[in-house]
Amino acid sequence: MQDMELGHVECADCPIRHRAVCSRCETDELVLLEEIKYYRTFEAGQTIAWTGDKLDFVATVVSGIATLSQTLEDGRTQMVGLLLPSDFMGRPGREMATYDVTATTEVVMCCFRRRPFEELMRTTPHIAQRLLEMTLDELDAAREWMLLLGRKTAREKIASLLAIIARRDASLNLSKVGGSLEFDLPLTREAMADYLGLTLETVSRQVSALKREGVIELAGKRHISVPDFDRLMLETGDDCDGGMPV
Amino acid sequence: MQDMELGHVECADCPIRHRAVCSRCETDELVLLEEIKYYRTFEAGQTIAWTGDKLDFVATVVSGIATLSQTLEDGRTQMVGLLLPSDFMGRPGREMATYDVTATTEVVMCCFRRRPFEELMRTTPHIAQRLLEMTLDELDAAREWMLLLGRKTAREKIASLLAIIARRDASLNLSKVGGSLEFDLPLTREAMADYLGLTLETVSRQVSALKREGVIELAGKRHISVPDFDRLMLETGDDCDGGMPV
DNA sequence: GCGCGCACTTGATTTCAATCAAAGTCCTCC
DNA sequence: GGAGGACTTTGATTGAAATCAAGTGCGCGC
The missing domain is CATH 2.60.120.10 (Jelly Rolls)
Known part of the structure; x- marks a missing residue:
């Protein structure tokens, strides 16, 4: 207790x-x-x-x-x-x-x-x-x-969602390994699109782009690891004062 | 009391x-x-x-x-x-x-x-x-x-904002005259844009379009009258079950 | 009255994301 | 193992709103 x-x-x-x-x-x-x-x-x-x-x-x-x-x-x-x-x-x-x-x-x-x-x-x-x-x-x-929803670009929206899930997941599961965070996406591309006010194609493209540029790594469709959380935060458009999770 | x-x-x-x-x-x-x-x-x-x-x-x-x-x-x-x-x-x-x-x-x-x-x-x-x-x-x-913010078009956003202000204004001021509602916009085009996740130019264009098509009438820049509230509601994309204000 | 500034309008062009379309991948169930 | 289906990726094209760029009209102070 x-x-x-x-x-x-x-x-x-x-x-x-x-x-x-x-x-x-x-x-x-x-x-x-x-x-x-x-x-x-x-x-x-x-x-x-x-x-x-x-x-x-x-x-x-x-x-x-x-x-x-x-x-x-x-x-x-x-x-x-x-x-x-x-x-x-x-x-x-x-x-x-x-x-x-x-x-x-x-x-x-x-x-x-x-x-x-x-x-x-x-x-x-x-x-x-x-x-x-x-x-x-x-x-x-x-x-x-x-x-x-009102002001972020598609890329910023994706980065923000990933950062939120990563942070939430880290605080629940303490799954932080070294400097990187790993988690499973609990949402389909379509559900992500519905959350972000995008289409599923755009979600897919932006996730691919973030992967291509090394901001995130993908294992399968849903398992994501974030080698550098600060790098991801840079993509969100937010003030980055929130800092590292956990 | x-x-x-x-x-x-x-x-x-x-x-x-x-x-x-x-x-x-x-x-x-x-x-x-x-x-x-x-x-x-x-x-x-x-x-x-x-x-x-x-x-x-x-x-x-x-x-x-x-x-x-x-x-x-x-x-x-x-x-x-x-x-x-x-x-x-x-x-x-x-x-x-x-x-x-x-x-x-x-x-x-x-x-x-x-x-x-x-x-x-x-x-x-x-x-x-x-x-x-x-x-x-x-x-x-x-x-x-x-x-x-996530799913409506610019036109629907404008119509929604006008409907909300009209409804709110009607319930406060009882300014309903016949079947039409009149009110002064309390916001600049820029403030409307900030509220709706648009640019001020787009707001201006869509307001002009609604005026051109007779959905609203403008007296000056800010005074609006809505000859047919149901017609305006049709433009919002919402279920129209909410009905007339007041 | 005149000019100044602000809020707004309108036009031309660009851009980002939507849409339309076709594969590709993975998983499950025979 | 292979067929089917759900989910995902990628490509080509379109389209809605952003951006860039002039203007207009109105109120206000001098």
């Missing part, structure tokens, strides 16, 4: 910590959460919720990757969020899903029934504050993505 | 209601808020905060329009949010501004000193819940904007 300062709580059975829950009042909450929680598994490609569906639970991603996306009338789609392990899904106080939620890999979720969870929120003030913090983080991420 | 169900609270002096505050416990809060509030006026074009600045207040926009924007190293900028009257600005629990905040018109803000406001949040649980709701709304708006 370490890392309590971070506001995480380790669940009895889940391998990940639930960020939605406040550390200051953890004991009572854990007891309550244990009572209302259950697990669900979604297979790769399965739709977890369509926009407008009634969702009777909120959940934390335990493993796997899910995406949030929106679609225009004529079928153009834009991914608006990515759910990685430890991310929270669902809106206390909102019954309807606001986006299409899809499992891109097999996804295991630790679900909490909506009503009791909302009750818990009402009686445990810190939970709302914790959710507020998390939502503010999501909002920051969404706005950073707006900058990417 | 009507509209209490909406979670608004009417402030003694402000012409607008503060959405940040919960209606259920309004009396105590109002007393406290009165004690820690003060007004600030920013002139058109003035920067309210730069990214990274320490902000010792949170605030509600009373009048005028402010923008939130982010910038890449080489100066490309993307607006990531628009603050209209009654919108809330600032992050409880976060000292630093995450974006550049700029007044595009003269802006009057009703400010609350940070420390007492955060204290109020701690002692009044409903405030965190109210802020959570508002932040979720902002997140939805940001994600809708991601769809616009």
Whole structure:
């Protein structure tokens, strides 16, 4: 039960910590959460919720990757969020899903029934504050993505996505080897395109270009290694003050 | 003191209601808020905060329009949010501004000193819940904007922006005349471009095109009237189920 | 009134990414 | 092992918006 300062709580059975829950009042909450929680598994490609569906639970991603996306009338789609392990899904106080939620890999979720969870929120003030913090983080991420979608070139978009996944992966898996980072892309070229506001052909071309120029190395289609993270960051167009991950 | 169900609270002096505050416990809060509030006026074009600045207040926009924007190293900028009257600005629990905040018109803000406001949040649980709701709304708006930035054409972007401003303006000012809506654009062509991820020339061209085709009418550069809102909505690419404003 | 500056418009050209089209690679299931 | 299909790459061409470059119109101060 370490890392309590971070506001995480380790669940009895889940391998990940639930960020939605406040550390200051953890004991009572854990007891309550244990009572209302259950697990669900979604297979790769399965739709977890369509926009407008009634969702009777909120959940934390335990493993796997899910995406949030929106679609225009004529079928153009834009991914608006990515759910990685430890991310929270669902809106206390909102019954309807606001986006299409899809499992891109097999996804295991630790679900909490909506009503009791909302009750818990009402009686445990810190939970709302914790959710507020998390939502503010999501909002920051969404706005950073707006900058990417509105102003970055295709190459910068790809580099940014790779940098984000690399950083996230490094902090979760500690897979850093020497100065290089390795990870498996959890997304198809099409999903990357939907996330970046590009076509899959453009994604493929830019990935090839980054490979050709030695910014990244590819083993197979999906396994990527980044020999020099700073070099990759240079391609993102961002301020590079963020520094190395981990 | 009507509209209490909406979670608004009417402030003694402000012409607008503060959405940040919960209606259920309004009396105590109002007393406290009165004690820690003060007004600030920013002139058109003035920067309210730069990214990274320490902000010792949170605030509600009373009048005028402010923008939130982010910038890449080489100066490309993307607006990531628009603050209209009654919108809330600032992050409880976060000292630093995450974006550049700029007044595009003269802006009057009703400010609350940070420390007492955060204290109020701690002692009044409903405030965190109210802020959570508002932040979720902002997140939805940001994600809708991601769809616009990533997948819409220039024409659709312009139509979407005009529809949003028209709808918002109609609900605030009840300026609907017959079947048509009229409003003044609060943004320059350049600001519109920054919001939509376009250049100002493209904005100008597309506005001209919509005018030429009778979708909108222009009086001067900034005064717009929309003879048929549904016609405008057709140009946005969205589902048109949202219907007429007001 | 006149000139100045700013916001905006319009035109010509270029460019980056989309689109259209055809292979190539890898994996699974017979 | 080989056929089929999903995913990916690459090439040729098109097209939408950016860029470069003049202009216009309007308000304001002198």
